[in-house]
Amino acid sequence: MDLVYRSAKLQDLESLVSLLSSDPLGSQREDATLPLNDAYLSAFEAINSDPNNALIVVELDGNVVGMLQMTFIPYLTHIGSWRCLIEGVRVHEAFRGQGLGERMFEFAIKKARSKGCRLVQLTSDKQRPDAIRFYEKLGFKATHEGFKLAL
Amino acid sequence: MDLVYRSAKLQDLESLVSLLSSDPLGSQREDATLPLNDAYLSAFEAINSDPNNALIVVELDGNVVGMLQMTFIPYLTHIGSWRCLIEGVRVHEAFRGQGLGERMFEFAIKKARSKGCRLVQLTSDKQRPDAIRFYEKLGFKATHEGFKLAL
Numbered sequence: 001m002d003l004v005y006r007s008a009k010l011q012d013l014e015s016l017v018s019l020l021s022s023d024p025l026g027s028q029r030e031d032a033t034l035p036l037n038d039a040y041l042s043a044f045e046a047i048n049s050d051p052n053n054a055l056i057v058v059e060l061d062g063n064v065v066g067m068l069q070m071t072f073i074p075y076l077t078h079i080g081s082w083r084c085l086i087e088g089v090r091v092h093e094a095f096r097g098q099g100l101g102e103r104m105f106e107f108a109i110k111k112a113r114s115k116g117c118r119l120v121q122l123t124s125d126k127q128r129p130d131a132i133r134f135y136e137k138l139g140f141k142a143t144h145e146g147f148k149l150a151l
Numbered sequence: 152m153d154l155v156y157r158s159a160k161l162q163d164l165e166s167l168v169s170l171l172s173s174d175p176l177g178s179q180r181e182d183a184t185l186p187l188n189d190a191y192l193s194a195f196e197a198i199n200s201d202p203n204n205a206l207i208v209v210e211l212d213g214n215v216v217g218m219l220q221m222t223f224i225p226y227l228t229h230i231g232s233w234r235c236l237i238e239g240v241r242v243h244e245a246f247r248g249q250g251l252g253e254r255m256f257e258f259a260i261k262k263a264r265s266k267g268c269r270l271v272q273l274t275s276d277k278q279r280p281d282a283i284r285f286y287e288k289l290g291f292k293a294t295h296e297g298f299k300l301a302l
Contacts, residue, residue, distance in 0.1 A: 020228055031230050043231030050203060053225065073222050074204065077171055077239050079182050080194030085236065088228050113302050120302060123274065123295035135298045144274035146295025147286045151264050151271060 001060060001098070005107050008055040008067070013044055015064040016057070019090045025125060026090075054111070055088075058104055065092045066104050072115050084112035086122040089131075105138055152211060152249070156258045159206040159218070164195055166215040167208070170241045176276060177241075205262070206239075209255055216243040217255050223266050235263035237273040240282075256289055 008016060017040055021032035031037045047053045052073065058066035071085040086108060091100050112120050123146030124131045136142070159167060168191055172183035182188045198204045198220065209217035219240040225233050237259060242251050263271050274297030275282045287293070 016227060026228070029229055037230055039231035040227055041231070043225045043227050043233075046225035046233075047227070050225070052201060052203065055227070069226065071222070071224050073236075073238075074194045074197035074201070075220065075239060076167060076191055076194050076198070076206070077177070078180055079188055080190035080192070082194075082197075085224075087224075088226060109300070109302070118302055120300045121274070122298050123272070124298060125295055127294075132296055135296075138300070140298035140300045142296040142298050143278075144276055144297025144299065145283055145286075145293040146297040147273050147275060147291035147293050148295065149260070149271040149289070149291045151260070151269055 001100070001103075003065075003100070003103060004059040005104075006057055006059065008044070008048070008057045010041075010044065012057050012064055013040060016055075016067055019064065019067055019092060020088070022093060023090065025127065056104075056108070056111075058100070060095070063092075065095045066090060066100055068104060068108060070108060070111065072112075072117065078118060081118040082116050083119040083121055084108075084115065084117040086120060089122075101134060102138070152251070152254075154216075154251070154254060155210040156255075157208055157210065159195070159199070159208045161192075161195065163208050163215055164191060167206075167218055170215065170218055170243060171239070173244060174241065176278065207255075207259070207262075209251070209258075211246070214243075216246045217241060217251055219255060219259060221259060221262065223263075223268065229269060232269040233267050234270040234272055235259075235266065235268040237271060240273075252285060253289065 017036060020026045021030040047055045054070045056068050057064055068089040069087050073083050124135055168187055171177045172181040198206050203223045205221045207219050208215055220238050222236040223233055275286055
């Protein structure tokens with residue numbers, strides 16, 4: 001597979017929202033109607049204009065087949081080290097089980113290293129056992145509880 | 152208690168590193184020697200110059216008694232909503248058990264709301280049962296596994 005990794009462009013937005021919505025959890029909380037809800041555009045612009053956020057699109061033969069968002073965060077902890085937080089990881093359902101997720105993470109981990117990060121972190125919903133096994137296989141350790149509070 | 156919440160200043164850095172180091176986990180991974188390791192200064196400057204990061208110091212009678220870091224992150228998920236990630240929460244050991252943590256979170260949650268965040272998230276080490284109970288009491292739900300990968 002000849003994958004292309006690149007920053008998301010405004011033209012990708014409909015594909016990205018469609019990817020986020022075609023998922024058991026995402027279908028309950030996204031708005032896939034067109035034209036897109038303005039909130040997606042505002043969020044896209046905020047991500048795109050922040051040098052510490054990268055919305056990565058994975059392309060195969062001109063089609064968006066995967067996505068993930070990386071946030072680079074400086075912390076005092078761990079002797080003032082940067083971390084990379086990964087969220088919003090999705091692989092198009094037609095392309096699952098082909099090692100695409102592993103390759104996306106190889107790319108992301110390499111990028112995190114190149115940015116000087118000493119830690120990559122992410123949270124995975126306990127309702128996603130496949131995702132949890134996937135991250136464990138990649139070497140991630142579930143040392144922490146992932147807490148959320150809706151405002 | 153007359154608490155003051157404010158952004159950290161360079162002059163606070165020694166107190167903050169001392170707070171981070173006087174903790175069972177922090178003592179294994181921080182460097183409390185003086186003069187401070189340059190990495191703490193670089194991290195402080197990176198945090199301070201990023202409008203989406205806020206290093207909050209809690210002061211009582213002119214002394215630093217608590218700290219936490221807030222990161223405001225725009226996401227496409229949840230219909231393009233902002234989240235607040237909280238890390239590096241510490242309360243000075245001499246001031247524990249007096250409700251200081253609860254008050255710091257009241258402040259942080261209010262600030263997250265004022266920034267338009269729809270979710271506050273954090274991870275807590277599974278080796279910190281007291282912290283886990285504290286977050287549950289505040290209404291946080293441990294719906295996610297918190298994964299880390301050291302680079």
